[in-house]
Ligand SMILES: [Zn+2]
């Protein structure tokens with residue numbers, strides 16, 4: 584499942600959208616024969632039900648999936664997206680490359696790991712304090 588298009592700043596290029604989930608590619612792979620790109624999770628789910636490329640109906644099997652090209656991954660990595668916790672109040676804008684490391688330390692992330700403030704020295708998730 585990709586990233587919601589509405590989380591991105593400006594216009595999202597069609598090439599960066601997964602036609603299965605209609606969202607921006609997450610962990611993209613490409614099909615060897617036709618070079619169509621999809622989210623890794625989306626196309627693997629799809630291939631469990633159908634053995635074809637969703638866009639051109641060519642026959643595909645799981646071994647035809649290759650990591651997406653460096654160009655595509657670089658373009659994706661530079662896209663500017665809002666934090667996962669924008670609804671909780673985080674106003675950060677990040678490149679997709681930086682998103683994961685931000686989210687894991689975002690002050691709005693209830694699952695963020697932090698030292699226990701009772702002083703027991705344990706590292707625990709914030710919502711389990
Ligand atoms: Zn997808």
Ligand SMILES: [Zn+2]
Pocket residue numbers: 614617618619636637638639640641
């Ligand atoms: Zn295709």
Ligand SMILES: [Zn+2]
Pocket residue numbers: 666667668673674675685686689690691
């Ligand atoms: Zn944040």
